[in-house]
Amino acid sequence: DTAVSQTPKYLVTQMGNDKSIKCEQNLGHDTMYWYKQDSKKFLKIMFSYNNKELIINETVPNRFSPKSPDKAHLNLHINSLELGDSAVYFCASSQYPREETQYFGPGTRLLVL
């Protein structure tokens, strides 16, 4: 069974559209994250949720809205997509604060045309 899964794996869309990426983990972790990997492969934290509560919001445009319906799920909704949003988005989870190791999903490659 996949520990951290994301859907879809690929997403191609037009500028101005709204899209969502879903993430689920079956590790029993209570903390989930979204990271963005840009075209130069640089990885940066976007959001962190602990027990469905937002912990970190790293100055991400408010067009990005994470939603955590329960501890096992963290979805990312993006409004009014822009060309600069093209990237790979990774979901991760950990059992914070007892365990700092984060386990990553397979990533979602988003291409905005």
Add this chain to the structure above:
Amino acid sequence: AQTVTQSQPEMSVQEAETVTLSCTYDTSESDYYLFWYKQPPSRQMILVIRQEAYKQQNATENRFSVNFQKAAKSFSLKISDSQLGDAAMYFCAFSMEYGNKLVFGAGTILRVKS
């Protein structure tokens, strides 16, 4: 703010040889964690090894080991007996204790020659 620097954009190693990837970091904290993640062309982020700052002993995982120098804020990864499957992008990452996020370096592309 914490920063992580990987000064080698690209490295090459011959199959079966040993290679060392460098990483330095900057922090004023005394308790933290350091990680090496591997990202093959499949783009999956795979944990290679982790090190707790309070542990003086260097972490090892099979062919992978680290040289952790806390005073120098250095955390290098040594890969022994390199295999073709080791070819990937390697990221060094830092996390404060209770920090709740990973700070990544820019990555090092490792090429393995047969």
